[in-house]
Amino acid sequence: MAENVIIDPVTRIEGHLRVECEVEDNKVTNAWVSGALYRGMETVLLDRSPEDAFYVSQRICGVCPISHSHASSQATENALGITIPQGGRLVRNLLECAQFLHSHILWFYHLTALDYVNPVNALSADIADTYALAQAAGTRVADFGAVAARLAAFVENGQFSIFSGHTGWWGVGDRKHPGYVLPPELDLIATAHYLEALEIQAVANEIVAIIAGKFSHPMTSVPGGTAFVPTVEKLDDILFRFVRVKEFIDTALIPDTLAVGAALAGLPAEANPLKYGGGVGNFISWGVFEDASLVPEDRHLPRGFARGLSLEGVSPDDVTEDVLHSWYSSATGKNPKEGETKVKFTKYDTADKYSYGKAVRCKGESTESGPLARMVVAYLAEKSGHAIGKLADEGIRTPATLIDFTLDTLDIPVTDLLSLLGRVAARNLEAAYVADLALKYVGELVEALKGGDAKFWQAAEKDSGDGVGAWEAPRGSVAHWIGVKNGKIDHYQVVAPTTWDIAPRDDEGTLGPMEQALMGAPVADAERPLELLRIAHSFDP
Amino acid sequence: MAQEAHGAIYDLLAVRGVSRRDFLKYCSYVAAMLGLSEAAAPQIAAAVEAGARGKLKPALWLNGGSCSGCTESMAQVDSPDVATVVLELLSVNYFETIMAAAGDHAEKAMDDTIEAGGYLLIYEGAVMTGEDGNTLLINGKKGKDILQKAAEKADAILAVGACAVDGGWVYAHPNPAGGIGVQSYLDTVKVATPVVNLPCCPTSPEWIVAMVVQWLLVAEDDPATFLAKTELKTRTYKDSVTGNNVTLNYPAYIVGSTIHDNCPRRGHFENGEFVTEFGSEEEAKGYCLYKMGCKGPQTYTQCPITRWNRSVSWCVNSGAPCIGCGSLNWVDNNAPFFKRLSSMQLGGGVGNVQPGTVGAIVGGVAAAGLLAHGLGMKAAGRIGDGPPMETAKAYDRKKMAKKGGDK
Amino acid sequence: MSSQAHYREAHPLVFVITHWINLICMIMLAFSGFYIHYPFFDGFMGVARGMHFVAMFVILINLVFRIIAAFFVKTAVDLGSREVDTDIKNWLPQAKNRHQFFETVKYYLFMRKEGVISAKYGSLQKIAYLATIPLTFIQAYTGFALYGPTADWGFFFGGTEWVGGEMNMRIIHYFIMWVFIVFTMIHAYLANVYNFAPSKIIFLWKETEH
The missing domain is CATH 3.40.50.700 (NADH:ubiquinone oxidoreductase-like, 20kDa subunit)
Structure with missing residues (x-):
């Protein structure tokens, strides 16, 4: 008999999300994902000055404001005929790197790890064994004894703070959820890294602060380039922080991913996260980390669209947004260039309208965006000769290198990438690549400063035009469309990163990527749908 | 009270490499933020510690x-x-x-x-x-x-x-x-x-x-x-x-005070040294962003003191003008952010207009009006000695005429 | 009207001086104000702000003095006359100005030929001159509401909140300056439209016979 499983609110995400599933015989047979917050950014921006758009529109998201600011500024630059100077390009790349590293570390340790890691179980870890395991896994050691003591004091106190309501899943006063399968020693290592990662993600954001004043909501990437002018001293402050973050990624994030991956990859098929959570299998990447050529296809995570494992080109004109199942009264199926946003709430009805999210489609297909999409596109591009393959000569671990290494280590086929665990791993592998890129960009900027003719900003040449800025945020593909008339914004539309993945059904009834990923997923305990949470979190919505 | 505290918090902070001295220093910082004297630091430490212990x-x-x-x-x-x-x-x-x-x-x-x-x-x-x-x-x-x-x-x-x-x-x-x-x-x-x-x-x-x-x-x-x-x-x-x-x-x-009051670039403001273009040499020298539309002079927060992200930096330090996000209705009151004054939402097809534009139009219209009027005065032959003067007020004349008519 | 002689009794020396002070302060205030609004050359901000504050205090004191003096100093009752009376009487509307407002407007709109009978000052003139007094005080008030040391005094801060914040107050301050500029343009134009005799007397204290 089918039963309805609802998770609302889905926590540990940016914003508000509802997941509703029909579950039959411990398997999801139908799924609806609903974003239930509308703030009206696109309307607020109308009639303002185009150079203000990036300051306001980045406030759509407090976790990926830098990517929004870059997409917005690119849209304005595209509309007003500005080509940003190379110095500005490098500063923006650095800023974007810092945000990616911050976001991926925070996501893995603080947002999703608790779906796999059981800190209560860590209490029964043997400290000596924990050190041995850490050494064997090649992961970072901490004062595991002190962490265990802190944990013990915390659990004994009985006030669980941000873990309130969840400790039952970990076996405090309730039956432990069967999904928590890690050995206590690995739980303890991950818990120690949970605490250390709090520090490291903040270090990554100190880089943002140096370049852009503060995180969240950066100030620097004004249309035309950057307000920030680097000096050798400032780059030094930036470099040592990148090195510190990279060290954490190499000594904790990657080995932890592999250790957790290895523990889960061996599970029986019905509980194996390599076997569910794959989703639609169409991937989009607008491309991120601008190359000196300023061509989107040349970006260091390139632009492209993949149907499964076959790559093709893509343009912002390929995007449409259906609103049949969304709380809008505006026309459906429009490209955002012509699209509009007229809100009209009716009621939550999975048979009719059930989300403020629009059903965004690429080439008519329900399409996943995010690190898995970017890494698949980059992997396919690199394999077919894209210039990023040459970065290996500079000592950079390229996407294909990282993916092949991981597939080898876990001994799994490339098709297993299209799974829950594949999506988790892709994000962390991307972090390793981005950390390498960051050091490269710092070096290039130092060289540019030595040359003495580095430029960071370029003025606009006209005051009217239409433009689009398509870029990538840590969590997915972001694009801003702007229309400027006589120095005023007369059209603004945003397709935010999360919009792709949490899309509701389109006009034809095709499920959105997260909905599709939920289909067929196992649910061991309908009261505590851990597997569904994992899938939702894997998109970092 | 805090002096003899050897509570959980110190052990925990020690794990994270925060010394007791660092912690007390932080407490004095919090004290300053609360408008208390540094003498309140131990009290604050005690409050934090009590939280951690019980x-x-x-x-x-x-x-x-x-x-x-x-x-x-x-x-x-x-x-x-x-x-x-x-x-x-x-x-x-x-x-x-x-x-x-x-x-x-x-x-x-x-x-x-x-x-x-x-x-x-x-x-x-x-x-x-x-x-x-x-x-x-x-x-x-x-x-x-x-x-x-x-x-x-x-x-x-x-x-x-x-x-x-x-x-x-x-x-x-x-x-x-x-x-x-x-x-x-x-x-x-x-x-x-x-x-x-x-x-x-x-x-x-x-x-x-x-x-x-x-x-x-x-x-x-x-x-x-x-x-x-x-x-x-x-x-x-x-x-x-x-x-x-x-x-x-x-x-x-x-x-309690404006960003402008506490801004490290204030000296350049008083000296009249300004950034006029983003990413410029003046910015590298840390000149004042006033001309770029900085809203520091009317934004009442202590950002330049607290700064952001573990006091590493803050907005103006990155070369961008303050956009006044600490003021009420901050977008409407401060946009366009790169202009000195916010635009007025006139609506009705006119849209958002800068006060400077309005001022210049009013001044220009007045000047043009006066010039036209002067030409009119000349054409009417009033320049030089002025017009012939009336001998009685028009009002009185009319009243007179009316009275006369009554009779 | 302008065909009349201009005697020193119209503008005794003390008012020639206050008028000079007004003019100089207004120029300094407008110049430094525009500079503070948008510094159009480098290196002058400290001086501009100093100038703005000093000129503001001087013009306020001058205005108060001018008002008080109006009760003690005697000025000519009409242009071209040496007969004098207490200045305030000539400053405020008088019997001679009654029923003349619309006639004056009609005159300036070329809707009548003859000049209108007036006292020392015509209806329009009196309204304009009197309006500048509260306007000056309002401008000073908006200025103090923006001035760091006084901005948070309840008297000023209440006004700031009433107009919806510092930015609106700044815009009001800016617009009132434009009102003064337009006033000055019209004032200078109308005073000298027939000939420069009025300027000679108010600036140089030089009499002109008809």
């Missing part, structure tokens, strides 16, 4: 129409770091962005806390009133109703970030989603729980910690005295959605 103060962190930027900001705090704050200073039983539990389990954690009462409520994001409150739904409940319910039984509320203060950018014209501030909403539903507002987009985590510590310091035994014992400044504005006048409480230390 029964934690329950707290709820609710997200309204937010971007989670203030949560992100909170994650950047150090000494005490965010783990200490949410695990050992407070028991934050509901915190959507980072809490472990989800769905019904998360809701139960909130319901239990509300039922027990005596908690601190931290609210991030605008209160969404558009579409009859349906612009924010959590498990079928309207976001504004959740706030009302949680606010009624809270000891005190911290409205964190511009959106919670007055609706922030969501409130900006034409405010299609009906976003308003926490105080404004609570006024309309007649909930009198004290609210302290922390400005900026996002707000500064140090300010949040300072207010939490303040709450632990002065209100632990008697929550009703929280406002009375906290040095406040008030600001009043008229909410365009509710039509009410709303009076906001801010911590005095945070909004």
Whole structure:
């Protein structure tokens, strides 16, 4: 008999999300994902000055404001005929790197790890064994004894703070959820890294602060380039922080991913996260980390669209947004260039309208965006000769290198990438690549400063035009469309990163990527749908 | 009191490489933020330590129409770091962005806390009133109703970030989603729980910690005295959605002076040394951003003192002008951000217009009018000796004529 | 009207001096104000701000003095006359100005040929001169509301909140300056439209016979 499983609110995400599933015989047979917050950014921006758009529109998201600011500024630059100077390009790349590293570390340790890691179980870890395991896994050691003591004091106190309501899943006063399968020693290592990662993600954001004043909501990437002018001293402050973050990624994030991956990859098929959570299998990447050529296809995570494992080109004109199942009264199926946003709430009805999210489609297909999409596109591009393959000569671990290494280590086929665990791993592998890129960009900027003719900003040449800025945020593909008339914004539309993945059904009834990923997923305990949470979190919505 | 404390907090801080001295230094910093003398540092240490040792103060962190930027900001705090704050200073039983539990389990954690009462409520994001409150739904409940319910039984509320203060950018014209501030909403539903507002987009985590510590310091035994014992400044504005006048409480230390007053680039302002182009040599020299539209002169926050991200930097330091996110209705009041004065929304097809344009037009029209008039005067032959003068007022003549006619 | 002689009794020396002070202060205020609004060359901000504050205090004191003096100093009752009376009487509307407002407007709009009978000052003139007094005080008030040391005094801060914040107050301050500029343009034009005799007397204290 089918039963309805609802998770609302889905926590540990940016914003508000509802997941509703029909579950039959411990398997999801139908799924609806609903974003239930509308703030009206696109309307607020109308009639303002185009150079203000990036300051306001980045406030759509407090976790990926830098990517929004870059997409917005690119849209304005595209509309007003500005080509940003190379110095500005490098500063923006650095800023974007810092945000990616911050976001991926925070996501893995603080947002999703608790779906796999059981800190209560860590209490029964043997400290000596924990050190041995850490050494064997090649992961970072901490004062595991002190962490265990802190944990013990915390659990004994009985006030669980941000873990309130969840400790039952970990076996405090309730039956432990069967999904928590890690050995206590690995739980303890991950818990120690949970605490250390709090520090490291903040270090990554100190880089943002140096370049852009503060995180969240950066100030620097004004249309035309950057307000920030680097000096050798400032780059030094930036470099040592990148090195510190990279060290954490190499000594904790990657080995932890592999250790957790290895523990889960061996599970029986019905509980194996390599076997569910794959989703639609169409991937989009607008491309991120601008190359000196300023061509989107040349970006260091390139632009492209993949149907499964076959790559093709893509343009912002390929995007449409259906609103049949969304709380809008505006026309459906429009490209955002012509699209509009007229809100009209009716009621939550999975048979009719059930989300403020629009059903965004690429080439008519329900399409996943995010690190898995970017890494698949980059992997396919690199394999077919894209210039990023040459970065290996500079000592950079390229996407294909990282993916092949991981597939080898876990001994799994490339098709297993299209799974829950594949999506988790892709994000962390991307972090390793981005950390390498960051050091490269710092070096290039130092060289540019030595040359003495580095430029960071370029003025606009006209005051009217239409433009689009398509870029990538840590969590997915972001694009801003702007229309400027006589120095005023007369059209603004945003397709935010999360919009792709949490899309509701389109006009034809095709499920959105997260909905599709939920289909067929196992649910061991309908009261505590851990597997569904994992899938939702894997998109970092 | 704190001197002999060897409580859990010191061990925990030691694990993280924070020495006792660092910790006390931090406490003096918090003291300064609260407008207390450094002598209060031990008291603050004791409050923090008591939190770490015994029964934690329950707290709820609710997200309204937010971007989670203030949560992100909170994650950047150090000494005490965010783990200490949410695990050992407070028991934050509901915190959507980072809490472990989800769905019904998360809701139960909130319901239990509300039922027990005596908690601190931290609210991030605008209160969404558009579409009859349906612009924010959590498990079928309207976001504004959740706030009302949680606010009624809270000891005190911290409205964190511009959106919670007055609706922030969501409130900006034409405010299609009906976003308003926490105080404004609570006024309309007649909930009198004290609210302290922390400005900026996002707000500064140090300010949040300072207010939490303040709450632990002065209100632990008697929550009703929280406002009375906290040095406040008030600001009043008229909410365009509710039509009410709303009076906001801010911590005095945070909004006591303008950014301009404390700006490290102030010397360049007085010297008349300005940046006129982004990414320029003048910027590399750290000149003043006044001409780039900096809103520091009318924005009352202490950003240049607290700074951001563990005091590494702040907006102006990055070469961008202050956009005044700490002021009320900050988008409408400060846009366009690169202009000295905000544009006026004239509407009716005219749109947003700069005051300078209006001034120049008025001046130009007056000059042109006078020139035309002067030519007219010349044509009328009045230049030189002036016109022939009337011998009697027109009024008197008319009256006379009328009288004469009567007779 | 302008065909009349201009005697020193119209503008005794003390008012020639206050008028000079007004003119100089207004120029300094407008110049430094424009500079503070947008510094159009480098290196002058400290001086500009100093100038703005000093000129503001001088013009306010001058205005108060001018008002008080109006009760003690005697000025000519009409242009071209040496007969004098207390200045305030000539300053405020008089019997001679009654029923003349619309006639004056009609005159300047070329809707009548003859000049209108007036006292020392015509209806329009008196309205304009009197309006500048509260306008000056309002401008000073908006200035103090923006001036750091006084901005948070309840008297000023209340006004700031009433107009919706510092930015609006700044815009009001800016617009009132434009009102003064337009006033000055019209004032200078109308005073000298027939000939420069009025300027000779008010600036140089030089009499002109008809």
